[in-house]
Amino acid sequence: MSDKPGTDRPAAGDGPAARTPKAAEGSAGGEPAAAASGPELARAVLDAALSRRQAAARARRTPGGGDAAGGSGRRLRGYSGPGPDPRDPQPLSAVLNRLVKARGWQQPAAEATVFGAWERVVGAEVAQNSRPVKLENGELTVEARSTAWATQLRLLAGSLLKQIASEVGHNVVRKLHIHGPAAPSWGKGPRRVRGRGPRDTYG
Structure with missing residues (x-):
């Protein structure tokens, strides 16, 4: 069957199957290629989000991570890892000692x-x-x-x-x-009258 004049046939590398590696290659940098189809675009976005999440988790586990204890001071969310973590349960005495030192008590x-x-x-x-x-x-x-x-x-x-x-x-x-102990007082009531001085009370 002969081709009509003026009609361009697709070349051997221009089909959808040939565009898939390019889309995957574009998504490896964190942004999917604009020419990708709907399912391929969604998969590329999910892969990029997963890679960012894994990178953030690795940064938290490293000693120099920004979210580690003593780092940026931001509140950590989620569950703690297998190592020491400020989100782990703390003894009450340790919490009170930190509070006393922080407040100067x-x-x-x-x-x-x-x-x-x-x-x-x-x-x-x-x-x-x-x-x-x-x-x-x-x-x-x-x-x-x-x-x-x-x-x-x-x-x-x-x-x-x-x-x-x-x-x-x-x-x-x-x-x-x-x-020593305070001397007993014989005064009763709110009012007082000056006495006559020392004397033999029990004489």
Whole structure:
């Protein structure tokens, strides 16, 4: 069968099958070729998106990745990998320690430990016979159970300061003020009347 004059026959490399490698070659760079058909274009777009996702995952797993801990500081999404990851469950104590350091609460937290864990700080025997009353500017006021215990604690002031420093840190308590129990008051009600001075009440 003879060809009509003026009609161009397709060459051996111009069919759809010949254009497929070109489309695939264009999609390898991340952008599909404009001459690709509909299914080929969709496949090229999916392949490019998959390659970008895999590259981002590899960057997160590398030590110098931008999304790693200490990197750009951006919040990570999705599931953590097999290695250490900031999205892994953290112990509550570690989270609280980071919060205290970030807010600058080390000194108030140490001072609160003196009152909240007095028995652990000074020992059970001393804690049963004394209690902390006030802590201001590194000076701790301690009230002893009796006058004899107040005298004993004054003799042990140096060792108590070392023990407190080992438990809550240095420069939290620098000086101790120790006194005996407060004297009983015979006053009743909100009003007071000046007495006649010292006298033998039980004579």
